[in-house]
């Protein structure tokens with residue numbers, strides 16, 4: 001029975017969010033690169049663990065499979081409280097953290113699910129869905145910007161939300177847009193870029 005985490009991830013993808021949490025929590029892991037857009041043995045291995053074919057998908061020490069980044073992070077927060085991924089139970093900031101964590105994964109993330117390969121869902125009308133999800137995503141980020149604190153999303157309290165912001169601002173509409181339209185989110189993203197614990201991980205994903 002393996003004692004290490006196993007991560008199925010894809011360069012530049014949401015797997016980097018959970019990888020950054022594993023690094024911060026000091027949890028060693030093995031990583032398999034899976035380009036989920038390409039049919040083949042790697043994608044088959046991913047589908048066998050997670051029929052959605054999404055990354056991150058992890059195998060916990062002991063063999064249990066988890067997908068869904070927020071669920072994985074909540075699990076690590078419970079089992080490794082010293083990593084300070086979320087405000088503790090009883091801290092008034094915890095409800096804010098949970099609200100906006102789920103907002104990111106349930107409102108913003110699906111705009112990529114449906115907008116990245118829109119032809120997969122609606123064939124020839126794909127470009128319309130792509131533009132609609134793109135516009136919706138910009139509006140959602142602006143909503144998040146309106147409740148963003150400094151220097152971190154929750155103000156003085158650093159959390160896993162900052163890691164989502166660091167990674168997801170690399171994606172469309174990308175950093176230049178955030179700098180112009182969402183300066184508080186952009187500042188958090190730059191601070192996350194500069195975290196020395198994550199230099200190697202960011203280079204592997206985004207350079």
Ligand SMILES: N[C@@H](CCC(=O)N[C@@H](CS)C(=O)NCC(=O)O)C(=O)O
Nearest residue numbers: 013014053054055056068069070105
């Ligand atoms: N709700 C999932 C979303 C994961 C997700 O959509 N990951 C993308 C990569 S960043 C993916 O695997 N996309 C492939 C697909 O949806 O087919 C999470 O929070 O982990």
